[in-house]
Amino acid sequence: MLLDSPPAVQATPLLDAHAQLRGAVDALGYGEDVFQMLATPRRELSVAVPLRTDAGGIMTLRGYRVQHNFSRGPAKGGLRFSPGVDLDEVRALAMWMTWKCALVDLPYGGAKGGLAIDPSEHSTAELERATRRYTSEILPIIGPERDVPAPDIGTDEQTMAWIMDTYSANHGYTVPGVVTGKPLSLGGSLGRATATSRGVALVALAALEHIGIGAGGATASVQGYGKVGRAAARFLAEAGVRVVAVSDRFGGIHRTAGLDVQALERHVDLHGTVRGFDGGDSIDGADVLTLEVDLLVPAAVEGVINETNARNVLARVVVEGANGPTTTAADAILAERGTLVVPDILANSGGVIVSYFEWAQANQTYRWALETVEDRLRTRILAAWTEVLDASQRRGTSLRRAAMTIAVERVYDAHRSRGLYP
Ligand code: NAD
Numbered sequence: 289m290l291l292d293s294p295p296a297v298q299a300t301p302l303l304d305a306h307a308q309l310r311g312a313v314d315a316l317g318y319g320e321d322v323f324q325m326l327a328t329p330r331r332e333l334s335v336a337v338p339l340r341t342d343a344g345g346i347m348t349l350r351g352y353r354v355q356h357n358f359s360r361g362p363a364k365g366g367l368r369f370s371p372g373v374d375l376d377e378v379r380a381l382a383m384w385m386t387w388k389c390a391l392v393d394l395p396y397g398g399a400k401g402g403l404a405i406d407p408s409e410h411s412t413a414e415l416e417r418a419t420r421r422y423t424s425e426i427l428p429i430i431g432p433e434r435d436v437p438a439p440d441i442g443t444d445e446q447t448m449a450w451i452m453d454t455y456s457a458n459h460g461y462t463v464p465g466v467v468t469g470k471p472l473s474l475g476g477s478l479g480r481a482t483a484t485s486r487g488v489a490l491v492a493l494a495a496l497e498h499i500g501i502g503a504g505g506a507t508a509s510v511q512g513y514g515k516v517g518r519a520a521a522r523f524l525a526e527a528g529v530r531v532v533a534v535s536d537r538f539g540g541i542h543r544t545a546g547l548d549v550q551a552l553e554r555h556v557d558l559h560g561t562v563r564g565f566d567g568g569d570s571i572d573g574a575d576v577l578t579l580e581v582d583l584l585v586p587a588a589v590e591g592v593i594n595e596t597n598a599r600n601v602l603a604r605v606v607v608e609g610a611n612g613p614t615t616t617a618a619d620a621i622l623a624e625r626g627t628l629v630v631p632d633i634l635a636n637s638g639g640v641i642v643s644y645f646e647w648a649q650a651n652q653t654y655r656w657a658l659e660t661v662e663d664r665l666r667t668r669i670l671a672a673w674t675e676v677l678d679a680s681q682r683r684g685t686s687l688r689r690a691a692m693t694i695a696v697e698r699v700y701d702a703h704r705s706r707g708l709y710p
Contacts, residue, residue, distance in 0.1 A: 299615035301380035301590045307616040309383070312692035315685070322700060329379055330397075331355040335425035337403060339418045342411050349405050349418060350374075353426045355435055356382035356398040359702040362433050363399035364389055364640060366440025367447065369415075373402035377590070381440075384611050385640070387695035388633040392672045394644045399435045401426065407442045419447050423454040430455065432465030432651070438643050439469040439515065441589070445481070449474055465650040468643035477646035479661035480639075484609070485519030486662065487638020487669045492520075492583055492607040493527055494673050495630050499604060502528075507546075507581040509533035509603070511573070512588030513562050516609045516636065518553065520585055525549040532581060535573040536562050537588070542579070543568035577601060586613035593618045601627065608632035623686055631688035633695060634669075634676055641668050 306327055313323045337349040352375050355363040365385035368378075378400045386398025403422050407415055429435060437451060448467040452474060455466045470476035479486070496506050506529045510521045513536040521531045530546035538561040541547065548567050555565045563570065577584065577593060578600040586592050587609030593601060598618035606622065607630045608614065614622065614629060622629050645661055680690035 299591055299594060299617060300376060301612045302376040304591075304612055304616050305380040305383045308688065308692050309696065311689055312696040315683070315689060315693050316697055316700075318696075318700065325703075326357070326696065326699065327383075329354045329356045329382060330358055331429065332375065332379070333426055333429055334375060335422065337418060337422045337425060339405075339414060339421065342414060349403055349422075351401070351403045351422045351425060352378045353401040353429060353435070354378045354382040354399060355429065356400075357386040357699060358397040359699050359706065360390060360397055361395035362397065362431075363435035364394070364396035364643065365399035365401070365435075365438065366639075367401035367403070367437045367443050367451075368440040369403050369405050369407045369442030369447075371404055371406040373404050378402040380590075381611055384633055386699060387692060388637050388640055390695040390698040391633050391676070391691055392637045392641055392668055393698070394640065396436075396640075396644065399437075400440070401437055405442075415447070416450055419450040420454045423451045424458070427455065427458055430466060432463060432647070436465065436643070436647060437467050438639070441514070444515070445469055445471045445476060448476075465647055468646040469639075470646070475646070475650050475655075477642055477649055477661055478656070478658040479665065480642045480646055481515070482519045482523075483642035483661075483665060484516045484636050484639030485523055486665060487641065488516065488520040488585060488587070488607055488609045488635055489523035489527060490638070490666060490669055491630055491635050491673050492524065492585065492605070493529075494670060495605045495607060495628055496529075496583060498677065499628060501582050501604070504528045506530065506583060507532050508583040508585060509576045509579045509581045510585045510587055510609075511535050511576045511592065511613075512586065512610060513556060514587070516639075517585065517587035518556070520587055520609055521547075522549050522553070524583075524585075529583065533568075533571065533576045533579055534562055535571075535576040535588075537573065539563040540571040540573045540576045541565045541568040542571045542576075579603075583607060585609045589613070591615050593622070595621070598622055599625070601625075604628065606630065608635045611636065619686070619688065629686065629688060630673075631691050634672055634687070634691050637672065638665055638669055641665050 381400035464475035584603035590612035598621035
């Protein structure tokens, strides 16, 4: 694989991840050998997942698990069900997990999984069979001390329950620590389901305050109305922010006076999409990115803010709920325009922080109160925000470069202390 590719004609998450790593490695004065080592995943597994359909046929799906780094502890990262997912996308997402865990100082490396399936086109029974077969294929490399999956796009607590059950059945005893984001009844943590969104809102409010905008006077738009975007919109609205637009993959909805987020949630529970909500005007989904708002939260997929639309992004603050929503070219354009971009590895780290709390609770077989979980989440993510902001001011760099530099230095320090075997 060519690790240091020439400038991309077409941006991809992996090229963006490599460019971000390159920037941090250069800022730290590390050499090419360090870049190559940190850019190369430690372990990659590509599997075929044969699925018996309800109609009695067999579909062969492609699945992946990439463990990018273990220097600081077991690998940790989500599992994505999405029709277009491929090995390079999973590599990028796994690498971002390594930096995210290091940035918020969790004793984890980074990993990610993917299964090329569109969950909306399969019955629950088919999804269960696909999940269990995928789990059995990656079984040798996961486990509480090896690699701990969690929900991501297209997966949820039910998916995690099936993984935990399949893993446990194969070991002959119950292993709650093999996944996080489980249902509460199986040892899931209070506060995990909304942790990513809670963190996004906390960091967004801190970033707005940093540029002198109070929550009360602020406006926001949110792209993506899934596990992350939906609760982020709710928490922002609860803090007094006027959420004027949201979108999902079916379209967008806009109301200048602010959307009634509770009514919107009821609409989405009934119809499965924000489209058709009568408390606002329909807009093109892509338009939520370019509205005149104070805060933009992309919380859907990678690469949505890119060379073609970055100049039209009018928000003063972009808080990356999604992983990799801003391409390298767009990052440069936003920096030139003075837009404050709070990078994914900081902004959406609330999910993995509370996943760590869930794993710690599973290992202790002791449940923490919701206030304990939320207090510790707040303390940890705001400490990371302050640390990244200080570093960016000290170094005169973007928040992304500052965050990446802190994270990469921590991972490389751990690697150096351990030494190279043999
Ligand atoms: P999800 O599957 O629950 O929701 C995804 C949402 O994005 C859906 O509303 C979908 O309709 C929408 N969407 C997809 N493509 C879109 C497009 N082109 N335009 C507008 N909307 C689109 O997934 P999620 O768990 O909310 O994850 C969203 C993002 O957040 C991903 O980048 C994921 O990696 C990241 N993330 C998730 C977590 C977590 O705890 N779930 C943690 C950290 C980061």
